[in-house]
Amino acid sequence: MEDLLIIAIMLATAKIGGWIFDKLKQPTVLGQILGGILIGLYLKSDEIIQAFSIMGVLLLLFLAGLESDIEEFRSVGVPGVLVATIGVFIAFIFGFLIALPFHYSYGEALLFGAIMTPTSVSITVRVLMELRSLRTKEGATILAAAVIDDVLAILLLTIIISILKEHTVNVINILKILIEVSLFLIILLKFGVPVANKLFHTVSRIHLPETVTSFALISAILIAFIAEELNIASILGAYMVGLVLGQTFYGRQIIEKVSTIGYSLFIPIFFVEVGMSIELGYFLKASAFAVVYTIIAIISKIFGCGLGAYLAKFTPKEAIRIGVGMIPRLGVELAMLSIAIRSGVASQDMLTIAVFMVIITTLITPPLLKWVYTKS
16 A cells, blocks of 8 residues: 555656646656655655556657657668767767776776767757757757667667676677677567558457557567567667557557556656655765766767767768757666666666766756857
């Protein structure tokens, strides 16, 4: 019974905190995390709450896959790939190298590098819409690169978690992981859409409430489980199932239903639980490493993604705009770190540092993006 009360309080915190931050024209997720930090002073998570949180992580990545339109990005495919690939590489190297002088282990440094790589463009999209610049080539490139670098980041995390679990780093092991991940992705992308269309066509004939939605959730959870059994991150499995189902005839219907389930219960629980896991005293003091890590996170995206854009024949001014637009982090890296913690290869201390980085990069992007777009 106590868990039911805690879940109710967490949901209320998520919605009230999200509403306050929405009124402040800030991402609602920040309100949910900060609300979680506050109630975490009095309430503690347990296995049942964590199960809700894990489901929230999977649904978050499942929805990210569902909402990724592959066709929309083909027109900016090469620039998007360049911006994402170079941005991920530079961010990973910067994140890895900056952790070593602060006496983190090589394994922890690898995770810090991976956590620095994803981009959340929800904030960037809102600002570009205000500036009426979303439908420009720069805006389309930012959207394409954000999707690609999320996939690359999840792949990177999958490899790192597998290596850390095996407690060994060698070329054969890395190649084995790459082959496993590649086969997993090829099978899903090659056969996933036609198989899913046939399966859901059959399922739709079962005249029970929300049968299609139920089988979509079954697919996401089952593939996430299989991915975990293959030593591939479960969030990659959930993301790829979403990507496949999003291309089917039933994609739009599934998005609407899963969004209702996810955002009304599980996803808010995840973000509030992230906040509850953070030590408030440490967060307020913000260690020297958290500050340095956040500064490097900002610089790495401007430099890495900006360099990718410049190599893709954008002007220096346009390249800087794209680099700034790729600064925010928000959901994927927290989902990545949550999986790493539950895999036993990351600590709660890393979560606190990641949340600090998420909040600062999210708050700094709107004014910085407006400045680079409006300066002469």
